[in-house]
Amino acid sequence: MTTALLDGLVAGYGIAIPVGAVGTYLVALTARTSLGTGLAAALGVATADGVYALVAVLGGAAIASVVTPVAGPLRLVSAGILAVLAVRGAVLALRSHRDPTERPVTPLTPGRAYAGLLGITLVNPATVVYFAALVVGGRAGTPAPVLGQGVFVLAAFAASASWQTLLAGGGALLGRVLTGRRGRLVTALASSAVITALAVRLVLT
Secondary structure, X not given: OHHHHHHHHHHHHHXXXXXXXXXXXXXXXXXXXXXXXHHHHHHHHHHHHHHHHHHHHHHOHHHHHHHXXXXXXXXXXXXXXXXXXXXXXXXHHHHHHHOOOOOOOOOOOHHHHHHHHHHHHHOOHHHHHHHHHHHHHHHOOOOOOHHHHHHHHHHHHHHHHHHHHHHHHXXXXXXXXXXXXXXHXXXXXXXXXXXXXXXHHXXXX
């Protein structure tokens, strides 16, 4: 069980720590909204990682072989969603800067933040391929005990959740520091630019 626990923690941190477009969006989202919304979004990302860890231990190489042929279209879908989020964030930031009294008609609730980040992470084919490669390589054809598989999945989820929560906390601190209208505008536009660049790179890789 200790080995499965350590393997799950390493796998979870391995997929979560590299801060890409999703992590950048999570930080910016928390800075513009609230810690509660950011934590809900962080849990959405971690849930997707946990789901893919479960899929990997159940399916392994078979799942990877199914995902690999459609990795290109899934990557395009993921990039498209991120591009839309980047544009939406920039538009809302500009609108808020020009009219600080204006409020969005449909504010982002923690539930919507959770569902949104869950969906974005689920369309990332690299996550399931990553977990499948780890599971298949680590087992070397030897079936793992069911309890060990469960520990692996829970540990991967916990590792991802802890890191995403850290990112959300950083976003909350950023939001408290950058209280001015100009500061929020600059950070929102910078975030949109970074997310757009990462979405483009996702398409080109």
